[in-house]
Amino acid sequence: MSISVGSNAAAASGYAGNAYGAASAASKSAPTTGNADTSSSSSSSSSSSSSTNVTLSDEAKAYLAAQAAADPPSTATLTTNARAWFDQQYASLGISSAMLDGQVAVDLSSQTRATLSVVADNALGQVTTDETTVAAKALQARFDDAMAPHVVIARHTGDYASLYAAASDYLDQADANEKTTPTWQNQKQAVLEGIAAAKGNFGKAPVTDNDNDPVRSLLDRTSVQTPAAAAAGSDTASLSGNARAMLDAQASKAKDNGAELVFNKGRTGQQVDFTEFNNRTLAIMALNADASFSAEEASAAKAELNQRSRSGLLNAFDPSTGGGAKASTLALLQQYSAMSAEEKKVLGFTDDYANKVMQNYRTMSSIQSRLGSSSGGGSGAGLAAYL
Numbered sequence: 001m002s003i004s005v006g007s008n009a010a011a012a013s014g015y016a017g018n019a020y021g022a023a024s025a026a027s028k029s030a031p032t033t034g035n036a037d038t039s040s041s042s043s044s045s046s047s048s049s050s051s052t053n054v055t056l057s058d059e060a061k062a063y064l065a066a067q068a069a070a071d072p073p074s075t076a077t078l079t080t081n082a083r084a085w086f087d088q089q090y091a092s093l094g095i096s097s098a099m100l101d102g103q104v105a106v107d108l109s110s111q112t113r114a115t116l117s118v119v120a121d122n123a124l125g126q127v128t129t130d131e132t133t134v135a136a137k138a139l140q141a142r143f144d145d146a147m148a149p150h151v152v153i154a155r156h157t158g159d160y161a162s163l164y165a166a167a168s169d170y171l172d173q174a175d176a177n178e179k180t181t182p183t184w185q186n187q188k189q190a191v192l193e194g195i196a197a198a199k200g201n202f203g204k205a206p207v208t209d210n211d212n213d214p215v216r217s218l219l220d221r222t223s224v225q226t227p228a229a230a231a232a233g234s235d236t237a238s239l240s241g242n243a244r245a246m247l248d249a250q251a252s253k254a255k256d257n258g259a260e261l262v263f264n265k266g267r268t269g270q271q272v273d274f275t276e277f278n279n280r281t282l283a284i285m286a287l288n289a290d291a292s293f294s295a296e297e298a299s300a301a302k303a304e305l306n307q308r309s310r311s312g313l314l315n316a317f318d319p320s321t322g323g324g325a326k327a328s329t330l331a332l333l334q335q336y337s338a339m340s341a342e343e344k345k346v347l348g349f350t351d352d353y354a355n356k357v358m359q360n361y362r363t364m365s366s367i368q369s370r371l372g373s374s375s376g377g378g379s380g381a382g383l384a385a386y387l
Helices: 009-014 058-070 075-093 113-121 129-157 160-172 182-199 214-221 236-256 279-287 295-316 324-337 341-347 351-372
Strands: 003-005 052-054
Touching (some): 182 214, 295 324
């Protein structure tokens, strides 16, 4: 008779508290599909025997968990199993690398933090550069996900020391193998320095100037705005959502600097920067059809769009550009034709306006043509003949 104890209880419990939220791990237990940490072992019984399931007490589970945590898989074991897992993935997916066209091509969600750390460190040199890259990306993503709520709280309260403390606790949940890697040691030191700096300057994120600081890196990456594409066919909802994200990124950066994002010159704080916002995005914000923006944000967007339009009009009538009234009228027509429907609506430019400008252009073109043509039997040279 054979006795099966739970479902890989010792190994699963050993990594249940893993900060990377690992799906499973193994220690001297039956293999789990898709996890590079597992190692195979089997117990045999007579063919006439039947399997019996035994339920462990909480004390027994705790004991097994402690035993598994005290004796994690070695670096060599993790590396060997990871190598086999990658090779199996390549065979089943029909690919030859963990990255294709600069993108991650394998699903690492089933891999434990311990495995990813060993692969990213590659101390034994058994994995490829692409494999170390995807492992490092996965580790970074898990850190970012774990810290995201703490970032929100820090930016709301100004307590960045608690954010760094959460990062320190997260790092401490690494296994013994990870703690020997240069990456872990450098990040741990940077986080400890960040805690001290944040405690000494409440209300803003410390400027650690340390490339190994994972918290500062996360703050910087989440405060970068991504400009929307200016394509006329872009979905209005997408442009509105992107504009919202851009403003939020500026607000996050302002909070990290201990300031508030403001929308008029009369207030103290970090002034909004619309440089990366195209005109159609500003118009969508000003119309605010989906109520994604506050009245202050919509008003500021409209003011910026008006300013840009006035600048365009002034440039059209700038005498230094030459060409006279005809060239100015043509410039107005070009400006109008380049506007999106949203811009025209905000600025009050209608088809009637365009028709009037076009009529003026045709009139001036006709007059210029007549004045410039020879008169009668060729005895004159148009306007030049009268000069």
